Amino acid sequence: MLGTMFRQRMPSIYDMHACDHDALDITNAEQVGEVVLRLRPQVIVNCAAFARVDACETSRDLAFLVNGEGPGILARAAREAGAVLVHISTDYVFDGCKKQPYVEDDDTAPLSVYGLSKLRGEQAIRESGLERYFIVRTSWLYGPGGGNFVETIIRLAQEREELRIVADQIGCPTYTRDLVLAIYRLLDAPRRLDPVPGKSPYGTYHFSDDGQCSWFEFAEVIVALLRQHGSEPAVKRILPIRTEDYPLPAARPSWSVLSKAKYRQVTGARVSHWRESLKDYFEARFT
Ligand SMILES: NC(=O)C1=CN([C@@H]2O[C@H](COP(=O)(O)OP(=O)(O)OC[C@H]3O[C@@H](n4cnc5c(N)ncnc54)[C@H](OP(=O)(O)O)[C@@H]3O)[C@@H](O)[C@H]2O)C=CC1
Ligand SMILES: Cc1cn([C@H]2C[C@H](O)[C@@H](COP(=O)(O)OP(=O)(O)O[C@H]3O[C@@H](C)C(=O)[C@@H](O)[C@H]3O)O2)c(=O)[nH]c1=O
Structure with missing residues (x-):
């Protein structure tokens, strides 16, 4: 995705x-x-992952291989290139x-194989010497x-006719468009900040769209937008439920809003509210 x-x-300034x-x-x-030697990239962006959260619970080895070891392999290749x-x-x-927006230095404690394998991937990059x-x-x-x-x-x-959606997990939706733009802004940051001693812009950042909601609220807004775009969905009721009423193999955090303070400080950029971005997605999808 x-x-x-x-x-x-x-x-287009990037030859991708x-x-x-x-x-x-x-x-x-x-x-x-071989690929890095052939393409000689200045930037490598890793979008690859095993991102099916529940499937990671049963395919643990694959999750740790792709999400945990793969990023380390890329980091070592990036260092050499x-x-x-x-x-x-x-x-x-x-x-x-925590129940407060998570900052980059907060303690990590994944609840799932997916989360733990992604954390291993972060650690592999930090330990690669890159x-x-x-x-x-x-x-x-x-x-x-x-x-x-x-x-x-x-x-x-x-x-x-009826959707039952968990209302006790709070986070923030993010349109991939906004994340790509945020990454572009981060890539641009070294040009502005590198000469400042002790102010390396590299490292770990949090980025999501702004605001917060539960999956239930998110679903309500999705269905409202669907109606606004002329669709007449079958659904009549959306019911808020508790996590235990929707059992899944992997546990999810009940609160995972990310603080964008560091991103804003380094880039000076505005972050769109998730409701605005979701409207944009519907505009793009239905027109
Ligand atoms: N989706 C989300 O809500 C979120 C995602 N993320 C992270 O964002 C990133 C992108 O996620 P998203 O776009 O949703 O993921 P997708 O599952 O849509 O895409 C992942 C891609 O990685 C490919 N892939 C899997 N294994 C390998 C491998 N060994 N080598 C090369 N490619 C591989 C998959 O190919 P194939 O299908 O052929 O296996 C697929 O094309 C991931 O790092 C994910 O962890 C972070 C937060 C939220
Ligand atoms: C479809 C559906 C889901 N849910 C719940 C299950 C779950 O708790 C929550 C979210 O569902 P999903 O399984 O689609 O989302 P999930 O795969 O947990 O999404 C996560 O993906 C990975 C890759 C990430 O990195 C996370 O940031 C996050 O986006 O909604 C319902 O309550 N009712 C429903 O009908």
Whole structure:
């Protein structure tokens, strides 16, 4: 999903080479070395992951290989090539107990194999000896080109009269368009900040859209927008439920809003509210 948006939105000042899974397996060090040698990139953006949260519980080894080891392989290749690495991580590295926006230095405590494997990936990058990296933790992504909660709700609203959605998990949705733009702004930051002693812009950042909501509120707004765009979905009721009433293999944090203070400070950029961005997504999707 995120890779699709990079193809669509990365500014044309970048001469971009997109590699899909067939062209580049991030767990294959030899292949990664060959591709990096051939393309000689200045920046490597890793959108690859095993991101099916529940499937990670049963395919643990694959999760740790792709999400845990792959980023380390890319980081070592980036170090050898003198490239910057951008890596995407997740709010699911937190346990959700804080109930205040999480900052980059907060203690991590993943509740799921997915969250733990993504944390291992972050650690592999930090331990690789690569200095110029951005690890960008984000949350609740949606956009074109892949499965996500917005598309699931659009489908279910057309199939069912009643939706039951958890109302006790709070986070923040993020349109992939906004994340791509945020990454572009972070990549631009070194040009402005590098000469300031002791102010390296590289490191870990949090980025999501602004505001917060539960999955239930998110679903309500999705269905309202669906109606505004002329659809007459089958759904008549959306019921708020508790997490224990919707049992899944992987535990999710009950609170995972990310603080954007560091991102705002370094880039000076405004962050769109999730409601605004969701409207933009519907405009783009239905027109
Ligand atoms: N989706 C979300 O809500 C969130 C996602 N993230 C992170 O954002 C990033 C992008 O997520 P998203 O776009 O949703 O993920 P998707 O699942 O949509 O895409 C992941 C891509 O990675 C590919 N892939 C899997 N294994 C490998 C491998 N070994 N080598 C190369 N490619 C591989 C997949 O290919 P194939 O299908 O062929 O296996 C797929 O194309 C991930 O790092 C994810 O952890 C963070 C927060 C929220
Ligand atoms: C479809 C559906 C989901 N839910 C709940 C289940 C879950 O608690 C919550 C979210 O559902 P999903 O399983 O679609 O979302 P999930 O896969 O947990 O989404 C996560 O993906 C990974 C990749 C991330 O990194 C996270 O930031 C986050 O976006 O909504 C309902 O309550 N009712 C429903 O009908």
